[in-house]
Structures are given as structure tokens and as C-alpha cells.
Amino acid sequence: MIEIIENAAQVLVAGVCLVLSFVRFFRQRDEAWTCLCAFYGCTFFAICYWLGYLIVFGSTPRFFYVSEMGWAASYLLILVLVATLDGQRAPEPPVAAAWIPIIIVIPQFVLYITHGDIVLNVIDCSLMAAIGYFSVRGILTPYKEGLAGNRAFHVSVLIWGLLQLAVWTASCFSTPVSAVLYTVSDFLLTASYAGILACAWRVRP
Amino acid sequence: MTYIENIFVLLAAPVVACLVLLSGRSRIMVSALLSGMVACLFSSYLSAFFAQWVGADPVGAAVEVAPVVEETLKLLPLLFFLLVFEPIPEIAELVTVFIEVGFATMESGFYIAEFSVSSPLYLALRGLSAAMMHLTCGVIMAYGLLHVWKRPWFKIAGTFGMLSLVIVYHGLYNLLIAAGSSAQVVAVFFPLVTLATAVALRRGRLRMEEHRSQDTTRK
Numbered sequence: 001m002i003e004i005i006e007n008a009a010q011v012l013v014a015g016v017c018l019v020l021s022f023v024r025f026f027r028q029r030d031e032a033w034t035c036l037c038a039f040y041g042c043t044f045f046a047i048c049y050w051l052g053y054l055i056v057f058g059s060t061p062r063f064f065y066v067s068e069m070g071w072a073a074s075y076l077l078i079l080v081l082v083a084t085l086d087g088q089r090a091p092e093p094p095v096a097a098a099w100i101p102i103i104i105v106i107p108q109f110v111l112y113i114t115h116g117d118i119v120l121n122v123i124d125c126s127l128m129a130a131i132g133y134f135s136v137r138g139i140l141t142p143y144k145e146g147l148a149g150n151r152a153f154h155v156s157v158l159i160w161g162l163l164q165l166a167v168w169t170a171s172c173f174s175t176p177v178s179a180v181l182y183t184v185s186d187f188l189l190t191a192s193y194a195g196i197l198a199c200a201w202r203v204r205p
Numbered sequence: 206m207t208y209i210e211n212i213f214v215l216l217a218a219p220v221v222a223c224l225v226l227l228s229g230r231s232r233i234m235v236s237a238l239l240s241g242m243v244a245c246l247f248s249s250y251l252s253a254f255f256a257q258w259v260g261a262d263p264v265g266a267a268v269e270v271a272p273v274v275e276e277t278l279k280l281l282p283l284l285f286f287l288l289v290f291e292p293i294p295e296i297a298e299l300v301t302v303f304i305e306v307g308f309a310t311m312e313s314g315f316y317i318a319e320f321s322v323s324s325p326l327y328l329a330l331r332g333l334s335a336a337m338m339h340l341t342c343g344v345i346m347a348y349g350l351l352h353v354w355k356r357p358w359f360k361i362a363g364t365f366g367m368l369s370l371v372i373v374y375h376g377l378y379n380l381l382i383a384a385g386s387s388a389q390v391v392a393v394f395f396p397l398v399t400l401a402t403a404v405a406l407r408r409g410r411l412r413m414e415e416h417r418s419q420d421t422t423r424k
């Protein structure tokens with residue numbers, strides 16, 4: 001039951017974010033908002049499908065990666081967004097700290113493949129590592145005046161990525177503590193979707 | 206038993222004959238229609254193969270396997286057309302619509318051969334909602350691709366994003382159909398509402414652009 005509530009909350013938040021980002025995209029028609037709109041679209045429909053399957057069949061999808069494709073696409077789109085915003089600044093020397101997310105993801109990846117699908121985890125973890133890399137770069141390198149909103153956006157994406165990892169890690173175990181951690185991190189992840197949109201509103205290309 | 210190849214031959218023959226008579230844009234559109242039909246034929250083979258491979262039951266195959274295979278195969282002729290001919294947006298949109306119509310027509314042919322349903326009302330509703338769903342997927346795909354293909358770095362991510370979006374949308378429709386009872390009613394209206402919203406938004410956008418160009422001319 002709690003899983004249905006969590007997913008329903010995520011559907012609601014992603015749906016609202018999709019509508020708002022679509023309105024902004026409709027007015028501005030720039031690549032960043034196309035990307036963000038597609039990100040929320042993929043997330044919204046993927047969670048809708050997951051939730052629908054859970055309600056109709058009482059289990060998670062068993063045979064093929066439908067929702068997972070939606071999520072992987074959303075990670076790819078947010079990666080394109082953080083990498084593009086990163087490329088729009090003046091060239092800076094590479095930041096060593098940007099490698100930290102990659103170092104964090106590697107042991108997590110080993111944990112995930114011992115509990116789940118290899119192909120899916122290779123795709124998800126490599127995308128998440130790349131998102132972390134570009135987000136940290138985006139946070140640490142200086143911006144020109146008036147572009148501080150871009151840093152906030154990178155922070156929000158990094159937090160979202162860390163929460164995503166927390167959800168995946170908690171789902172690997174079946175103890176009462178991990179169940180609580182899963183629920184808490186999933187609700188925080190839901191909030192982080194709204195956080196990304198709020199920060200994206202202030203981004204200037 | 207009617208084989209799907211036979212239905213394909215029967216439905217595609219007039220379209221092929223039509224190709225000989227046409228030229229220019231009309232030929233492109235009818236080719237798109239035919240490629241949609243071919244995509245449907247191959248997707249029925251591949252869906253059956255993958256369903257067997259993953260051990261899915263008929264419901265599992267319809268809800269989980271078919272959306273991925275069908276949407277991927279529908280994308281291939283569109284990608285070919287976009288990459289080879291580099292058409293203007295209006296033509297690309299029309300081609301997408303014709304691919305979807307070809308696919309939906311063929312799928313309806315397969316459906317009637319496989320399930321001998323006699324109620325015309327049910328068939329009309331089924332045909333309309335499935336066609337609407339395929340058209341909606343096509344509109345999302347065409348609209349999305351035309352936007353994401355403006356920048357080279359955005360092409361791959363954007364195409365995969367749009368493909369995933371339509372796969373999940375298609376999966377959601379099939380899921381609602383599989384759920385039965387009142388969910389089936391929702392499934393019938395689900396693509397209709399989405400398509401109506403898309404058309405309304407498109408018209409709104411065109412009107413907005415018209416106003417803008419009028420304002421610029423006045424200035």
C-alpha cells in the first residue's frame with residue numbers, strides 16, 4: 001500500500017512539473033526547456049505505467065523494460081541538460097572534485113549488480129555517474145554575474161541523483177530499516193523533482 | 206486460420222498499385238503508409254519472438270513487449286526519411302501521420318483476423334481508440350523530433366527520449382485495455398484527450414505566431 005502512495009505522490013508531482021515545464025517550453029521554445037519538458041514527460045509516464053501495473057497486476061513489471069526505458073531516457077535528458085549548461089560557461093580547468101560522484105557510484109554499482117539486472121544497472125549507473133560529474137563541475141566552477149541560478153540548478157540535480165542512489169541502495173535490502181530508508185528517500189526524491197523545476201526557472205542560458 | 210502475411214498482401218496490394226500512379230509528395234505519403242504497414246508486419250513477428258524469449262503470457266506480451274517493439278519499428282522508417290531526405294517540418298509531420306495510419310490499419314486487420322468480433326460498435330471503438338493512440342504517438346514523436354533535431358548534440362538523447370516517451374505512453378494504453386472494466390473506458394478516451402490537447406496547443410501556437418508576425422509588420 002505504501003508503495004502505491006509513494007508512486008501516486010510521484011505521479012502527481014511529476015505531472016504538475018510536466019505541465020509547468022510544458023507551459024514554459026511553449027512560450028520560450030529553447031533547447032533547455034525542451035529537454036526538461038521531455039525529462040518530466042518520460043518520468044511522469046514511466047511512473048504512471050509502474051503505478052498502473054502495480055494496481056492492475058499487484059506486482060512490478062516482470063518481463064520487459066518499459067518503465068525502465070522511460071527512466072533511462074529521463075536520466076539521459078537531464079545529463080544533456082547539465083552537460084550543456086556546463087558547456088555554456090567560459091572554459092575552466094577540470095575540477096578534481098567532479099570525479100567524486102564517479103567514485104561513489106562504482107561501489108554502488110557493484111552492490112546493484114549483485115542484487116539485480118546487469119544491463120540496466122550498467123546504463124543507469126553510468127548515466128548517474130556522468131550526471132554527478134557534470135553537476136559537481138557546474139557547482140564548483142565560477143559563473144559570470146547574473147548566472148548564479150545555474151549553480152542552484154546543478155545543486156538540485158546533484159541532490160536528485162544522490163536521492164536516486166539512496167532509493168536504489170535501500171531497495172537492495174529487505175530489512176525494516178531499509179524499508180523505512182526506502183520510503184523516506186523516495187518521498188524526498190519526489191520533492192526533488194519539484195526542486196529541479198524550481199531551480200530551472202532561474203537558469204539563464 | 207488466416208495468416209498475417211495474407212492480410213498484409215491483401216491490404217498492401219492496392220497501396221503498392223497506387224504508388225505506380227502517383228508522383229511527388231503524394232508518392233512519399235503513400236510510401237509512408239506502406240512502410241507503416243510493413244513495420245506492423247515485422248513488429249508482429251518480433252513481438253511474438255521476444256514474448257517467447259522472455260516467457261511472457263499474452264497479457265504480458267501485450268502490455269510489456271509489444272509497446273517497445275512496435276514503437277521502435279515505427280521509428281525506423283521515420284528516421285530513414287528524416288536522415289535521407291531531410292524534409293521540411295510540415296512534410297515530416299505528414300509522413301509520421303501516414304506511417305501511423307498504415308500501422309493502425311494493418312493492426313486492425315490482424316485484430317479482426319485473430320479475434321472474430323461481430324459487434325460493429327465495439328470494432329468501431331476499438332479501431333478508433335487504437336488508431337488515435339498510434340496517431341498520438343506519431344504526433345508526439347514528430348513534434349518532439351522536429352524540436353530535438355535542431356541541435357546535433359541533442360539528436361541522440363532527444364530521439365531516445367522521444368522513443369521512450371511514446372513506448373511508455375503506448376504501454377500505459379495497453380495496460381488500461383488489459384485491466385478491463387472501467388479502465389477500458391478510460392483507455393478509449395485517453396488517446397482522444399491527448400490528441401485533442403495536442404491539436405488545440407498546435408492551433409494556439411499557430412495563432413500566437415500569427416499575432417506576433419502581424420505585430421511585427423505593423424511596427
